[in-house]
Amino acid sequence: MLVLSDEEKRQLKELAKGAIEETLFGKDREKREIPETLKQKAGAFVTLKKRGELRGCIGYTRAVLPLCDVVEKMAIESAFHDPRFNCIVEAEWEDVDIEISVISPMHRIESVDEIEVGVHGIYIEHGGHSGLLLPQVATEYNWDRDTFLEYTCYKAGLPRDAWKLKDTDIYIFSADVF
Template identity: 45%
Template sequence: MSAPLPRLEEPAQRELLALARRTLERYLASGQKPDYTPALEEIETPAAAFVTLRNGGELRGCIGHLASDRPLFRTVAECVISAAVDDRRFRPVTHDELGEIDIEISVLTPFRRVAGPEEIEIGRHGLLLSRSGRRGLLLPQVAVEHGWDRETFLGQTCRKAGLPTDAWRDSTTVIEVFGAQVFSDRKLG
């Protein structure tokens, strides 16, 4: 990943959330993505991000892009569509649900490999765990939302990767941490 993106100020957060909602509305209505020219240069910086969709507090989709290889606004536009229609854990979001959908964006900091689990801080770090061609990622807020301790967080990330829940103890398993700036239309209003 490239240099860390500076923290986004509220106007940039609002612009990204509005872009995500317009993109989702247009795509669900017509299958088309809207053309978009950012008003703020800040959201043109390349960044990795995830978009999480909830309906009534229940998860409806969560998809992200781990590389900082495209402008943040494009990453968000692509991820909101994928979260709505490509997350295999859920049926696709429908146009009728739009009024109930909350959008949350997580802009990721660079990944950093850790030597051991003692370096992981619940509430501050997300996890990317990989071994034998399998990868699992959980955002920093997931451990907090579920009340997990460090070992449970590691085990659940292993599970997400399709590995045994104790795979994090294996020396061939790579554990990386990252931070995220998280904001949502529910919280910004």
């Protein structure tokens, strides 16, 4: 996983904010020099919260694009294309906070005992269904490991106990959340 400085994290937040504001208000963004670190490929999610409540969250799980591009694209997707929510509108924008999660590569686990709540996010695949929850979700809701697994299954559209099935693949990853 990329190790980012506080300044690089600030720059990523500015990129996310600028991408949303460009779409929302038609603002032109000033071109900035992007540090080489932010041009490295990485997976990331952009989460939007309005007064602490989820308002959008979309991301890339795999490192297929430069991190700076992922953050800009996922900021726009979270604000305007998350199917769970209406688009962000001008009137609410000042109440919206941006959270970015830069994720490590995922790896398949053999035992759920490998999951550390508060450290790992979970990605579950079974029968053409898949679901992902970021590491901070379990902490925010004070879930134990089994509850975290159940809600990840639920998000995938699976029965809550699908994680116990032999042909279910479970992956974990960590995230730098800021």
